[in-house]
Amino acid sequence: MSGLTVPVDAPMAGDDIMIETEDVGKVFGSVRALDSVNITARRGTVLALLGHNGAGKTTLVNILAAALPPSSGRARVAGFDVTREPREVRRRVGLTGQFASVDAQLSGRENLVLIARLLGADRRSARARADELLELFGLQDFATRRPGTYSGGLRRRLDLAASLVGQPDVIFLDEPTTGLDPSSRLRLWEIVEGLVAQGTTVLLTTQYLDEADRLADSITVLSAGSVIAGGTAAELKATVGQRTVTVTPDPAAGPDAAAAALRRAGMEPVPDRENGTVVIAIEASKDIAAVIRALDHAGIEATELSFGEPSLDDVYLALADQQTRPRPTAPAVAP
Numbered sequence: 376m377s378g379l380t381v382p383v384d385a386p387m388a389g390d391d392i393m394i395e396t397e398d399v400g401k402v403f404g405s406v407r408a409l410d411s412v413n414i415t416a417r418r419g420t421v422l423a424l425l426g427h428n429g430a431g432k433t434t435l436v437n438i439l440a441a442a443l444p445p446s447s448g449r450a451r452v453a454g455f456d457v458t459r460e461p462r463e464v465r466r467r468v469g470l471t472g473q474f475a476s477v478d479a480q481l482s483g484r485e486n487l488v489l490i491a492r493l494l495g496a497d498r499r500s501a502r503a504r505a506d507e508l509l510e511l512f513g514l515q516d517f518a519t520r521r522p523g524t525y526s527g528g529l530r531r532r533l534d535l536a537a538s539l540v541g542q543p544d545v546i547f548l549d550e551p552t553t554g555l556d557p558s559s560r561l562r563l564w565e566i567v568e569g570l571v572a573q574g575t576t577v578l579l580t581t582q583y584l585d586e587a588d589r590l591a592d593s594i595t596v597l598s599a600g601s602v603i604a605g606g607t608a609a610e611l612k613a614t615v616g617q618r619t620v621t622v623t624p625d626p627a628a629g630p631d632a633a634a635a636a637l638r639r640a641g642m643e644p645v646p647d648r649e650n651g652t653v654v655i656a657i658e659a660s661k662d663i664a665a666v667i668r669a670l671d672h673a674g675i676e677a678t679e680l681s682f683g684e685p686s687l688d689d690v691y692l693a694l695a696d697q698q699t700r701p702r703p704t705a706p707a708v709a710p
């Protein structure tokens with residue numbers, strides 16, 4: 376519906392920067408939801424936002440969608456300032472997930488036609504756009520059915536299709552594959568990759584680190600409203616060391632006791648209470664023996680031990696641990 380319009384005033388950075396914030400802050404009464412957040416995403420890339428509940432992800436997405444004004448700093452999306460040019464921003468972004476709503480009384484196709492009409496398309500082009508999207512998303516066979524009869528995977532595809540009716544330059548994907556089976560997840564990932572290859576810029580919020588690893592060109596980790604880490608998946612992984620050992624201690628001991636024993640041996644273990652494991656960054660293979668010795672010394676048996684390259688999960692756990700322990704210096708990873 377709209378191509379990229381060159382903004383009249385000077386952009387904060389180069390033309391192909393599609394999302395950019397400069398020291399964005401947001402306060403809700405006494406709550407500081409965002410504190411000096413700086414992020415950047417180039418055209419045709421995926422920026423993933425990671426963070427625990429309450430980290431500030433939704434607040435940031437709302438600011439970038441020009442649905443909520445920042446308290447301080449500035450943000451530009453597709454070259455437009457979210458505070459001074461909110462209408463231009465809204466015309467260029469597509470929202471999915473908790474933001475988009477499909478009418479349960481209408482069929483999948485009727486929903487897409489309605490959205491196109493609401494965006495100003497005439498009847499014929501609205502139908503043409505709906506059919507184009509139904510084909511792109513493999514929804515032709517379900518076009519006349521109501522979304523209430525769709526599977527989870529089909530609903531996500533319709534939701535994403537709905538966000539693309541206006542041909543946005545930037546889409547915000549909010550947990551796009553939560554609750555989907557593996558093949559539906561893969562299908563959705565392939566669709567997103569196709570859109571990105573055509574130049575769409577994606578801001579992805581997800582709780583699945585494998586999703587961020589697969590899709591994201593860069594990752595920003597938010598904690599309590601601040602950016603605590605940022606970079607490519609490879610850069611983030613490099614910050615947590617080359618290799619790790621993951622130990623599952625006997626449940627009678629548990630990860631905290633195992634972590635304490637390993638700390639006494641001079642290591643820096645990260646307990647993962649949810650999975651009942653402890654992750655230890657190691658320099659060399661011989662360090663595995665030191666892990667086993669330290670546990671044995673404390674009388675703790677390991678029921679499972681695995682050796683691996685760092686994953687984004689390791690990065691996330693290490694960052695979470697940094698956040699919960701008092702530290703005299705700033706986090707090791709700069710945005």
Ligand SMILES: Nc1ncnc2c1ncn2[C@@H]1O[C@H](COP(=O)(O)OP(=O)(O)OP(=O)(O)O)[C@@H](O)[C@H]1O
Nearest residue numbers: 403406407408426427428429430431432433434435
């Ligand atoms: N309208 C509001 N009024 C008051 N506080 C708010 C409001 N919106 C968000 N907050 C607070 O701001 C902080 C950030 O919330 P936000 O919803 O952005 O986090 P989130 O990372 O998206 O979390 P979740 O994953 O649970 O959605 C939280 O402490 C939240 O309670």
